[in-house]
Amino acid sequence: MMQAPNIGEVVMHHTADAYSFGLGEAFPSLNLHWERWPDLHLGPLVVNLTPTKHVVFLVLAAGLVFLTMWVAGRKLEQQRAGERAPSGFANAVEAMVLFVRDEIAIANIGHGGEKFAPYIMTLFFFILYSNLLGLLPHGSTPTGNLAVTGALAITAFLTIEISGFLTLGPGGYLRTIFPTIPGLSGPAGLAMSLAMGPIELIGKLVKPFALAVRLFGNMTAGHFVILSLFGLIFLFGHLPLVPRWGIGIVTSGLVLGIMLLEIFVALLQAYVFALLTSVFIGLMQHEH
Amino acid sequence: MPGTLIGWLAVLQEHQAAPATPFEVNFGLFFWTWVVFIALFLVLRRFAWPVILKNTEERERRIRHQLADAEKMNAEAKALLEEHRRMMASAKGQTHALLAEAKAVAEREREALLARARQEQEQILERAKREIAFERDRATMQLRREAVDLSLAAAAKLLEAKLDSEADRRLVTEFLESAEKGQ
Numbered sequence: 001m002m003q004a005p006n007i008g009e010v011v012m013h014h015t016a017d018a019y020s021f022g023l024g025e026a027f028p029s030l031n032l033h034w035e036r037w038p039d040l041h042l043g044p045l046v047v048n049l050t051p052t053k054h055v056v057f058l059v060l061a062a063g064l065v066f067l068t069m070w071v072a073g074r075k076l077e078q079q080r081a082g083e084r085a086p087s088g089f090a091n092a093v094e095a096m097v098l099f100v101r102d103e104i105a106i107a108n109i110g111h112g113g114e115k116f117a118p119y120i121m122t123l124f125f126f127i128l129y130s131n132l133l134g135l136l137p138h139g140s141t142p143t144g145n146l147a148v149t150g151a152l153a154i155t156a157f158l159t160i161e162i163s164g165f166l167t168l169g170p171g172g173y174l175r176t177i178f179p180t181i182p183g184l185s186g187p188a189g190l191a192m193s194l195a196m197g198p199i200e201l202i203g204k205l206v207k208p209f210a211l212a213v214r215l216f217g218n219m220t221a222g223h224f225v226i227l228s229l230f231g232l233i234f235l236f237g238h239l240p241l242v243p244r245w246g247i248g249i250v251t252s253g254l255v256l257g258i259m260l261l262e263i264f265v266a267l268l269q270a271y272v273f274a275l276l277t278s279v280f281i282g283l284m285q286h287e288h
Numbered sequence: 289m290p291g292t293l294i295g296w297l298a299v300l301q302e303h304q305a306a307p308a309t310p311f312e313v314n315f316g317l318f319f320w321t322w323v324v325f326i327a328l329f330l331v332l333r334r335f336a337w338p339v340i341l342k343n344t345e346e347r348e349r350r351i352r353h354q355l356a357d358a359e360k361m362n363a364e365a366k367a368l369l370e371e372h373r374r375m376m377a378s379a380k381g382q383t384h385a386l387l388a389e390a391k392a393v394a395e396r397e398r399e400a401l402l403a404r405a406r407q408e409q410e411q412i413l414e415r416a417k418r419e420i421a422f423e424r425d426r427a428t429m430q431l432r433r434e435a436v437d438l439s440l441a442a443a444a445k446l447l448e449a450k451l452d453s454e455a456d457r458r459l460v461t462e463f464l465e466s467a468e469k470g471q
Contacts, residue, residue, distance in 0.1 A: 069336030097341070118333045
């Protein structure tokens with residue numbers, strides 16, 4: 001008879017970051033633990049630059065994205081040189097890259113979207129691979145970490161605001177904070193413009209905040225559900241054979257369903273992050 | 289959920305300072321995320337995207353080029369059409385003028401011809417009338433003479449008398465004139 005573990009602890013432990021990495025009991029020699037570096041104090045902020053498990057998976061995701069694109073690029077070059085019809089893996093990657101470039105970046109940013117396409121494409125595939133890595137056994141989801149999604153959202157924020165500033169100029173950019181109110185002029189319009197300032201500023205900050213929290217929440221929630229469902233098996237491990245196995249089978253079926261859903265969510269959230277970033281860039285670029 | 293809380297604490301104790309829940313924000317990860325993301329962005333921009341997008345970008349450039357060409361040719365065609373129309377309009381005007389002139393000439397010609405024909409016809413008629421009158425007078429004269437001769441022959445036979453032919457003729461002519469008058 002098994003002793004039921006603390007499911008909450010397991011769930012939190014599995015979704016949290018750690019200073020360790022490994023493939024569990026199957027490969028004990030690959031289980032690594034490392035020491036935490038000393039904290040850095042930057043004013044009121046305490047920063048610890050020790051690479052964590054999520055950093056390892058970030059690097060892994062970036063490496064896999066690069067490998068995918070590099071191999072696809074080489075294959076495409078070979079196919080083009082041989083004047084053969086594009087086929088297989090390379091063609092699939094090309095189609096996906098083109099979808100992100102044309103349907104996400106250029107379609108939503110509008111005129112001049114090609115400039116931003118490399119950023120959006122990198123964002124999409126980096127987030128996608130990070131999301132999917134968490135679905136592998138012993139994997140971890142870097143995008144299930146608020147610091148990672150926050151950092152990505154800040155790149156989006158800076159891209160949106162700086163590109164907006166460069167396109168609109170100082171005056172045009174100021175109007176995105178203090179908008180001219182249609183139908184109001186003179187002192188009343190000025191007062192309304194000033195009153196709108198804080199709201200517009202909050203709006204600017206809420207967009208990346210929502211991006212960060214949405215991605216983090218979606219990635220973390222799936223793992224919570226899967227781990228909680230698995231927890232049921234251990235929770236009822238003391239039951240007699242038939243209900244124990246019944247619960248095990250039903251739970252595994254449910255987990256399989258959630259896992260399939262998670263693959264979809266991984267794609268969807270990468271799409272949503274890239275799409276919304278493109279939309280926000282486009283809104284700023286064509287602000288009048 | 290006290291169980292969960294105790295779980296967190298246990299994990300915290302186990303891995304001393306490691307963040308034990310996914311809700312903790314480790315600011316060091318901002319740095320790592322930016323490093324990894326920017327590195328990936330630069331590497332992909334240098335080595336991957338240009339190769340993958342080469343064909344598409346070339347196609348886009350070609351299409352842009354073709355569109356510009358098409359626009360230019362369209363403008364040219366429009367200009368040509370406009371010129372053509374102008375030429376057609378002027379040609380039409382010229383044709384009208386020519387036709388009008390030709391009509392006028394034909395009308396004048398017709399009038400002249402008609403006038404001449406009428407004149408000739410009248411002349412012919414006039415001549416014919418004159419000839420008829422002349423022929424009639426001659427025939428009348430001949431008839432009269434023959435009538436006189438016949439009358440004379442008849443009278444000679446009737447009278448059986450030898451008469452001075454000149455005197456008789458006068459006699460008969462006078463008789464005939466009187467007969468004409470008497471009618």
